[in-house]
Amino acid sequence: MEDKDKDKDKEKKYSTVSIPTPLVEKIKQRIEGTGFTSVSSYVTYVLREVIANMDEEEEEVFSKEDEEKVKERLRALGYLD
Amino acid sequence: MQRPHGGKLISRHAAKEPAGVEELPAIEVATTAAEDIINIANGVLSPLTGFLGHDDLDCVIHHKRLGNDVPWTIPILFDLDTPDVREGDTILLTNQETGLRALLEVEELFDYDRTTLAKEIYATTDAQHPGVSAINSMRRHFAGGDILLVGHDRRQFDEYHLTPQETRVLFREKGWKEIVAFQTRNPPHLGHEYVQKTALTFADGIFINPLIGKKKPGDFRDEVILRSYEALMQHYYLQERSVMAILRTAMRYAGPREAVHHAIMRKNFGCTHFIVGRDHAGVGNYYGPYDAHDIFDEFPDLGITPVFFRSFSRCTKCDAIVNDKICPHGPEHHINFSGKKIRELLQQGKIPPEDMMRKEVAETILQFDHPFVE
Numbered sequence: 001m002e003d004k005d006k007d008k009d010k011e012k013k014y015s016t017v018s019i020p021t022p023l024v025e026k027i028k029q030r031i032e033g034t035g036f037t038s039v040s041s042y043v044t045y046v047l048r049e050v051i052a053n054m055d056e057e058e059e060e061v062f063s064k065e066d067e068e069k070v071k072e073r074l075r076a077l078g079y080l081d
Numbered sequence: 082m083q084r085p086h087g088g089k090l091i092s093r094h095a096a097k098e099p100a101g102v103e104e105l106p107a108i109e110v111a112t113t114a115a116e117d118i119i120n121i122a123n124g125v126l127s128p129l130t131g132f133l134g135h136d137d138l139d140c141v142i143h144h145k146r147l148g149n150d151v152p153w154t155i156p157i158l159f160d161l162d163t164p165d166v167r168e169g170d171t172i173l174l175t176n177q178e179t180g181l182r183a184l185l186e187v188e189e190l191f192d193y194d195r196t197t198l199a200k201e202i203y204a205t206t207d208a209q210h211p212g213v214s215a216i217n218s219m220r221r222h223f224a225g226g227d228i229l230l231v232g233h234d235r236r237q238f239d240e241y242h243l244t245p246q247e248t249r250v251l252f253r254e255k256g257w258k259e260i261v262a263f264q265t266r267n268p269p270h271l272g273h274e275y276v277q278k279t280a281l282t283f284a285d286g287i288f289i290n291p292l293i294g295k296k297k298p299g300d301f302r303d304e305v306i307l308r309s310y311e312a313l314m315q316h317y318y319l320q321e322r323s324v325m326a327i328l329r330t331a332m333r334y335a336g337p338r339e340a341v342h343h344a345i346m347r348k349n350f351g352c353t354h355f356i357v358g359r360d361h362a363g364v365g366n367y368y369g370p371y372d373a374h375d376i377f378d379e380f381p382d383l384g385i386t387p388v389f390f391r392s393f394s395r396c397t398k399c400d401a402i403v404n405d406k407i408c409p410h411g412p413e414h415h416i417n418f419s420g421k422k423i424r425e426l427l428q429q430g431k432i433p434p435e436d437m438m439r440k441e442v443a444e445t446i447l448q449f450d451h452p453f454v455e
Contacts, residue, residue, distance in 0.1 A: 013140070035378065045381055048150075052382030055084060062246065070250045077240050079251055079324065 019043070082249060083260075083351045084384060087128025087151045090245055090349065094122055095231045099184065102231065107173040108163060113295060113331040115176035115233070117157055118183045120330060120346075122230035123244040127349045132159040134225030135191040142193075142201045145338070145379065152345070152380045154338040155202065159185065162220035166190070180234025188226035195219070202335050205367050212333050238293060241307060243326040248288065249351040251324065257285035261354040261388060262347035265291045266332070268301055268309035268446055270438045272393050272418035274317065275402040280356055280388050281322060288352050289314075289325040292332060296454045303327075305445075305452045312445040336361070336368035337376035341383070348385040357387045394418065395436050427452065 019027075019039075027039045036042040062070070074080040085091075110118075120126050128151060133141065137148045138156050147153045166172060168190055174183045199206045199213040208214055236242075243251070252260055261284040263277050281287045289310060293303045310325055328346065333339050339362035344355040361373035377387045393404040394415040403415075418437060426433045432443040446452050 013144070049381035052384060055088065055384075062250070066246075067250060070247050071254070074243075074247060074251055074254070079243070080254055 014040075017043075082253060083348060083353050085124065085127045085245070086345050086348050086384065087147075087149075089128060090124040090249075091121065091127040091130055092124055092246070093130060093227070093229050095184075095229050098231060099229075102173055102182070102184070105171055105173040105184070106163075106166065107175055108161065108166075110159075110174050110176050110181070112176055112178045114159060114174075115179045115181040115183075116294060116329045116331065118174065118181060118228050118230060119179070119233060121157070121228055122183070123246070125245055125328070125330075125346050125349055126157060127245070129157055131185065131188075131227035132223070132225050133157055134189050135193065135223075137225070138193060138223070142197060145341070152341065152383050154345075154376075155333060155335060155342040156198070158219075159224045160219040161222055161224055166224065174228075176233075179236065180232070182231040182233070184229040184231060185224065186226040186228075187224045190222050190224055192222055202333075202338055203367065204336070207367075209365070210334065210367055211364060212335055215333075238303065238307065238327055241325065241327045242329070243350075245349045245351065248324075248326065252286065252288075252351045255286060255321065255324075259284040259354065260286050260288055260352045261356060262288045262290055262344075262350065262352035263356045264328075264343055264347070265289065265306070265310075266300070267420060268306055268438075268442060269313050270418050270420070270423055270433075270442075271395070271402060271436065274313065274439070275393060276356060276358070276390050279390075279404075280354065284354060285322070287318075287323045288347070288350065289323065290328050290347065290350070291325070293327040293329050295331050298454050300454045301446075301452060302449070302454055305449055308448075309442045309445045312441040313439055316441050317439065332362065334362060334364040334367075336363045337372040340373035340387075341376055341380065344377075344383065344385050344387060348383075352385060354386045354388050356390065358390050359392065392417075424453075 024039055027042055031042050036045070071080060121129050121131060133156050138158070140146050140148045141153050141156045145152065145154045166187060168187055170187045172185050172187060174185055175181060195216050196206055199216050203210050203212045206213060208217060261280045265273065277287055277289070291306050291310065314323055314325060340357050343362065347355050357373055359370050360368060363373070371391070374389045377383065391405050393402060394417045396403045396408050396410050396414050397416065398410045398414040399408055423433045423438055427443065427446055430447060432440060432447065
């Protein structure tokens with residue numbers, strides 16, 4: 001990929017956020033010697049982890065009829081008693 | 082219950098045969114593409130609702146994520162070379178082997194550099210790599226868009242085929258919350274059993290999920306794999322703690338990227354953990370033995386926990402099956418589980434030693450006149 005294209009790609013897929021400078025300095029220290037190559041990659045990692053943990057468990061939304069059909073098949077195949 | 086990947090379990094089944102299907106332009110697709118379509122329709126590949134478009138593909142290739150930031154490592158693509166298909170068309174996709182009939186809404190037609198695809202997905206452009214070779218033989222264009230499954234035939238081993246909706250109901254009925262998935266392409270030897278039972282010790286149930294489909298000559302036949310697992314499970318597993326169902330999909334041999342993909346599919350089945358072994362989904366020497374472990378560090382938001390196993394062997398001093406974390410003895414005391422050796426013995430009609438493979442498993446395999454793909 002040409003450099004210009006890379007810049008364009010980056011513009012399209014990334015946004016800038018403001019973080020207090022002392023925090024940035026702390027992050028820089030923290031990621032030294034780790035696999036993280038930049039403050040951005042570390043912050044992205046942490047935020048993805050936080051957001052994923054906030055996702056609530058989803059209740060299955062099968063209709064009663066669908067669920068009964070599923071159970072019938074599972075019983076017929078011997079998966080359920 | 083485990084959340085489906087991307088938050089929603091996809092279902093793309095036509096409630097009834099849509100009007101005018103017979104008049105649509107039809108394309109006969111390969112069985113591997115038909116399996117992708119059926120898997121999309123059943124939610125195995127949630128959150129995909131169809132084949133990737135250019136922007137999603139670009140994100141998957143360069144960031145290992147879909148355009149909406151959801152982790153995704155293996156592009157699911159539809160290639161075609163039909164000059165009269167246009168963007169906005171709906172086409173009928175058929176496949177004789179599976180009896181597939183599905184609609185594809187062609188949202189976009191695009192090209193993508195094949196070298197980039199190969200290099201990013203398979204970490205090589207070597208045409209000897211089966212995945213690279215598959216890319217090289219793809220047709221000129223890609224079509225992105227949603228699919229709708231109209232129908233397909235019943236197939237061999239359907240009694241072992243469960244959809245994510247079905248496994249989710251099954252796990253819930255069994256009262257399992259922590260479910261560990263094990264993928265396999267071979268009959269089980271004692272090393273496999275050890276890995277599965279070690280993982281199961283910390284979970285509520287194990288989901289043994291053999292891949293069924295296109296195989297290379299010399300591989301075990303699908304029926305042999307299934308029957309040998311049946312024998313093992315009947316004699317050595319608790320029925321209330323173990324379930325086996327097949328997954329019909331092609332191996333891509335994409336090593337680390339495919340390990341993540343395999344984990345995502347099992348997440349959609351409702352599993353919370355996924356066993357990743359040494360050189361998972363590898364072929365030849367294209368990947369390091371633990372590349373498929375390391376890649377998971379990139380996905381704090383994957384939503385399924387990988388369970389890593391490194392080497393395991395039989396230790397003559399411990400007189401037990403061990404792994405590198407629990408045995409202090411040197412390699413001179415370790416006998417590795419050699420799939421090759423087991424295979425050679427079976428090919429000669431001999432039962433492998435009982436410290437390699439359960440007798441019941443070996444006898445089941447030897448009941449077949451031709452246990453290997455020819």
